Amino acid sequence: MDDLTFRSDLVLSDVHLHTPRQRHLMVRLNAVGQPVFLSQFKLLLDKSHLSSENKERDFKKENVRHQNKCLDGLNAERSTGKEGSPREETAALLDEDGDLEVVRKPQLLDAEAENCSRDKVCPIILTRGGNVLEEEEEQGNGCSDLVKIEHTMATPLEDVGKQVWRGAFLLADYILGKPDLFKDRAVLELGGGVGLVSILAAKAAQSVYCTDVGEDLLDMCERNIALNKQCTGPAGRKVKVRVLDWLKDEFCMDPDARHSWSEKEIAELYDLTTVILAADVFYDDDLTDAFFRTLYRITHNLKNPCTVYLSIEKRFNFTLRHMDVACEAYSHFQETLNDLVNIKDGKMTYTVESLPLSFPQHILYERVEELELWKITADVASERSRPPETERRQEELCTE
Ligand SMILES: C[S@@+](CC[C@H](N)C(=O)[O-])C[C@H]1O[C@@H](n2cnc3c(N)ncnc32)[C@H](O)[C@@H]1O
Known part of the structure; x- marks a missing residue:
């Protein structure tokens, strides 16, 4: 059996922890062979007409929308799961150790929105491949309230x-x-x-x-x-x-x-x-x-x-x-x-x-x-x- 090499010196920015694990997140490998991902961060701007409570509510709604979108992507991938057998579908719900992974959709309950003081980040991960820069050129320069960042997930x-x-x-x-x-x-x-x-x-x-x-x-x-x-x-x-x-x-x-x-x-x-x-x-x-x-x-x-x-x-x-x-x-x-x-x-x-x-x-x-x-x-x-x-x-x- 091949020797397994475990890297113990990797560090992970938990900014990305709330990103659903999908196999095809990366957009390319960089010059030193590290997978590069593209995240899109939405800015909540131009809300000066809103009161601060409204802004906070708006922010929380946006946050939940992002989480739902990420989870929908993950669930869709699982359920379409290339139409596998029930056994394969069950396997798709298990993690590497065989534990059942339950993915819940967050609900925006008013009470919850009011009580929740900590929000989780959930960058939208763009999964398309190809040359992102060229595609951006074609589409113009993108929206002023979106920032797109290429980054790696875990590094020495x-x-x-x-x-x-x-x-x-x-x-x-x-x-x-x-x-x-x-x-x-x-x-x-x-x-x-x-x-x-x-x-x-x-x-x-x-x-x-x-x-x-x-x-x-x-x-x-x-x-x-x-x-x-x-x-x-x-x-x-x-x-x-x-x-x-x-x-x-x-x-x-x-x-x-x-x-x-x-x-x-x-x-x-x-x-x-x-x-x-x-x-x-x-x-x-x-x-x-x-x-x-x-x-x-x-x-x-x-x-x-x-x-x-x-x-x-x-x-x-x-x-x-x-x-x-x-x-x-x-x-x-x-x-x-x-x-x-x-x-x-x-x-x-x-x-x-x-x-x-x-x-x-x-x-x-x-x-x-x-x-x-x-x-x-x-x-x-x-x-x-x-x-x-x-x-x-x-x-x-x-x-x-
Ligand atoms: C934890 S990262 C923060 C990166 C970025 N400012 C951010 O917050 O996402 C620390 C940064 O310090 C930079 N850094 C480390 N040693 C440095 C040095 N000797 N000269 C200049 N920058 C250095 C790293 O390359 C890295 O970009």
Whole structure:
């Protein structure tokens, strides 16, 4: 018998957990042979005439409609089940271990809708094959309230950017809810993954640099920009996908590397950027440190004050060190935020605040209580906040 290989290092964004399991979900394999799926996320926009209760009800109805649609697809597949024998049909209702899988349709009862405070995301999975980009061209640029994202379902840790994470929905939701804060701004996203946040930021912003690492990921991101021209402008021109590795001190300007920067683009980035975004990038202490070093370096070189929006999801695990459940990545994130606020280099000041999540939800996802949104304001230090020259020199010597 062949040896079975179990991968224990796969991580799964639970954004996709509520997607029915079907065999033919994927649209293609990417360059490294990972199955790529296409999800369509509906935005609930332009409801300003509705009261907030109506909006919530509308949102819940939409959510149930999505779930029903997904389940209908699954049930249809089972019942048409290629007209198998009763035995085969029964087998189709069993999971891999032989347990009966019961699929229930959610009902939208008024009482339930009112009491239910947590909604499950259920992206519509498009099962058609073929060249999605070409089909999109034929159909025009699609609806302005739909975002289509190609992503993978489960990846090793080094490829987590190929999945969509709940922190991206939260940050995108904030942007959709407060477009005036992003209107006509030049935006930089760090660790943008498959590009959901940058795509939605482009609805309001003037220009967006969506950055990350890994050619394959950046290619996926570029495809998503092209898939969503209704947000990203003709030929997706509003959003540029570039490599920006927090573990490197310099921008990649290698002309042979795809997604590298030109001198003009770097100058433009420093001259124009006033908003920096990052969703769910704090899960490894070394990367968190590298992220904040990058943020410090970039904000120091910006011509204008800048607002940084960060989303984070606390993930609790049992740790032997604490003999309790703890979220070490979150604790490290908070320590690093504190360090940033306490920087007194005489050049920049950073102020940090946690933003309330009271803004309405425009996308279908579970806004769990572990999600948080943070705002950092980076500004040039005023004369008063500058430490005396000797103190400053001492600090510089300490950091050298
Ligand atoms: C959990 S994913 C979040 C992706 C996306 N922001 C989202 O929320 O869907 C973390 C992201 O950080 C990126 N990342 C990890 N190490 C990085 C590095 N050294 N430089 C730049 N980005 C990095 C990953 O590639 C990935 O896209």
